[in-house]
Amino acid sequence: MPNCKNCSAPVPANSIVCAYCGTRNDTDLTGIHPFTEVEPDHERTCPRCQVAMKTLDLSIEGTFLIERCDQCLGMFFDAGELEALIKATVKNVHHVNHKKLNELHKLNRRDAYGITYINCPVCDAVMNRVNFGQRSGVIIDRCPDHGLWVDGGELRHLLEWVKAGGEIYNQKREAIKQKMDAREDIKIQRATPASFGGGFESYGSTLRRSDPHIFDIISRVVSWLLR
Ligand SMILES: [Zn+2]
Ligand SMILES: [Zn+2]
Ligand SMILES: [Zn+2]
Structure with missing residues (x-):
């Protein structure tokens, strides 16, 4: 569980806002994966906040660009990028931690936004809501042509789910x-x-x-x- 950068209180998985002091924490990338801000690759707008997103380079096997919104910390991944990031970040998982999987399955932070449909930052079409990995408890938004939208806090949740053996469990x-x-x-x-x-x-x-x-x-x- 990450700690709030302001008051050090624990910030639960699937959350970015500290319940004690209200500080917004980047629980998805800071301390998880290095990144640098680069000149924007595309002009893309956050589907939640309608502000221009920043382009980040995660440097996975060369240049690896994603877009992130500074306000809600949501991220847009081109097709295949999210899977590549998960693969590069979580390694050597051999066991299924059922207790942890159950906990994660119950935590569905999307409640913070309610059941809403948002538009693809590339083509503006309404995206589909998909439960990532079928049972992760994280509902992501997918444009079949352009990629995936992951809300702030959800990447952390997904990484914890994979670490707890979620993918192995699905295969079994x-x-x-x-x-x-x-x-x-x-x-x-x-x-x-x-x-x-x-x-x-x-x-x-x-x-x-x-x-x-x-x-x-x-x-x-x-x-x-x-x-
Ligand atoms: Zn705090
Ligand atoms: Zn936003
Ligand atoms: Zn699209």
Whole structure:
């Protein structure tokens, strides 16, 4: 947990404003990743504050430019850049910290803005709201053509989520789900034999994968296995 640069009180993940003294803290980059301010690469406006954004060079494998708003500390990443920054910042994660993941999942700072739709700083189209990594608890805004908007405090949250094994957890979950699906397919094949004879409705027909009851059971087993 980072500390407020003014009063040293702890600033929780996914937050930039100190609850004690009200100071705005850059919890996303300061102390996390070096950066320098450079001449603007593009004239881009913050979709929240409508002021010109600054261009920062994070120097990841050469020049790596992102835009950041000085007021709300939100950042705009071109396609693929956010993933590259995460990869360069968080390394050697081998375990899943479920307690930490649960805590992070509950913290959804976007409540500070409510459910709002904002426009892409490049093409001005309304962006889509996406839960990054499916279960990180961070809702980011995405323009399919230009990139991602991350609100102030959210990058920190994402990095902590990856550090706590969020991506490993997703991969495990996906692998188990695929296994269960494959088993279900075999069951359906076995339970749909010609030996049931014509005229009978085969047992297999009650075991279709679209059956919501079966899916419910599978997802419960999956979450139990992942505890
Ligand atoms: Zn403070
Ligand atoms: Zn802003
Ligand atoms: Zn766009």
